[in-house]
Amino acid sequence: MGDCWDHDLVVEKVHQAACNTLYPRCSGGGRACPPEDCGGPEGYAEHLGALRHRKGWKYQAKHLFGTTI
Numbered sequence: 001m002g003d004c005w006d007h008d009l010v011v012e013k014v015h016q017a018a019c020n021t022l023y024p025r026c027s028g029g030g031r032a033c034p035p036e037d038c039g040g041p042e043g044y045a046e047h048l049g050a051l052r053h054r055k056g057w058k059y060q061a062k063h064l065f066g067t068t069i
Helices: 040-053 057-065
Strands: none
Touching: none
16 A cells, blocks of 8 residues: 555454354455555546546556556
């Protein structure tokens, strides 16, 4: 997490451990955060702006390299 993000984790429920199950695991929240190494909060806002306005090098790079944001 080199972009200086702060992460809050909330334990919503504690379950009894089951045999043959790997712990810990995340059961939700997919795509609920910015991608790795996007430049921190400022860089992420810049990426979103480029996608929203469909211009700029970050928007073009997304289409060239298939990066999902």
